[in-house]
Amino acid sequence: MPELAEVEYYCNQWRPAIGKKVVSVRLNAEKRVFRGVDVAKLQVELLGQLLVDAATHGKQMCFRFGSSNWLGVHLGMTGKTRLRVVDGLAEKHDHLQIRMSDGGVLVFSDPRMFGRILYANTESLPLWWNDLPSEIFSDEFTEERVNEFLNRRARSPIKAVLLMQAMFPGIGNWMADEILWRARIRPDRKAGQLEPQERVLLFACIQQVTADALRVIAPDWGTPPNDWLFNHRWKDGGVCPKTGTSLRRESIGGRTTCWSPKWQR
DNA sequence: CTATTTGTTTATCC
DNA sequence: AGGATAAACAAATA
Numbered sequence: 018m019p020e021l022a023e024v025e026y027y028c029n030q031w032r033p034a035i036g037k038k039v040v041s042v043r044l045n046a047e048k049r050v051f052r053g054v055d056v057a058k059l060q061v062e063l064l065g066q067l068l069v070d071a072a073t074h075g076k077q078m079c080f081r082f083g084s085s086n087w088l089g090v091h092l093g094m095t096g097k098t099r100l101r102v103v104d105g106l107a108e109k110h111d112h113l114q115i116r117m118s119d120g121g122v123l124v125f126s127d128p129r130m131f132g133r134i135l136y137a138n139t140e141s142l143p144l145w146w147n148d149l150p151s152e153i154f155s156d157e158f159t160e161e162r163v164n165e166f167l168n169r170r171a172r173s174p175i176k177a178v179l180l181m182q183a184m185f186p187g188i189g190n191w192m193a194d195e196i197l198w199r200a201r202i203r204p205d206r207k208a209g210q211l212e213p214q215e216r217v218l219l220f221a222c223i224q225q226v227t228a229d230a231l232r233v234i235a236p237d238w239g240t241p242p243n244d245w246l247f248n249h250r251w252k253d254g255g256v257c258p259k260t261g262t263s264l265r266r267e268s269i270g271g272r273t274t275c276w277s278p279k280w281q282r
Numbered sequence: 283c284t285a286t287t288t289g290t291t292t293a294t295c296c
Numbered sequence: 297a298g299g300a301t302a303a304a305c306a307a308a309t310a
Binding site: 019020023076091092093094095096129131132133180182189190191192251272273 | 286287
């Protein structure tokens, strides 16, 4: 489910536990979400530690316990985090449960297990949290750098390029479609073929959709208004809010893509 | 039964 | 070498 705004929402679910201590750690070590992780180490070292910070970067989350324990959470396609209150029940796909000193339990669940847990005990930031692309609202995220990237990926459809996390951390399938719809650019256009004025508009729409998604979704999983593509894109037979004409759905860059043929050029 | 899924990694081909 | 594309991962839902 999650793109950057949803990831922010899920990060918020664990934030009330900041300032609480870890009382116990339960996990299903054999689950795929722990691939590459020393779960025994994680389980021992988190005990007694204070949760001091919770942050997101694109689709990655990081929770710092104590001074040197870093827990990464990536939600993949179906991952979720929630804070289970006292007397709540564990569910089938709850792979990680961290009980805190106030009785609340940090739960990570993921049926499809495309998500993953990361863990490091290091004085400085672990690689997976330090070595990240510039975020969409950072000073380093510039039209110039986006242009270079578009030229490097010149032969890929722009839709596929927007999904590349190395340049656009946090953008996923629905945001990419929303951006191209607002910029009136067909998703199957080759990245290298976009005109200068289209690139300017594209850059603006990337930042605009990102800001709007965070504002609407991150606080309480709000539903975007009907004048976005969002509410119309999911199933066949949707209608473009701009033109009233049929939306089209097709696989582009290996992902189901929705666009408005009348509106996008 | 089939097809579909808001993601990433790996393999393979060019 | 580096870019483009498809498959694999896995389970729920329609």
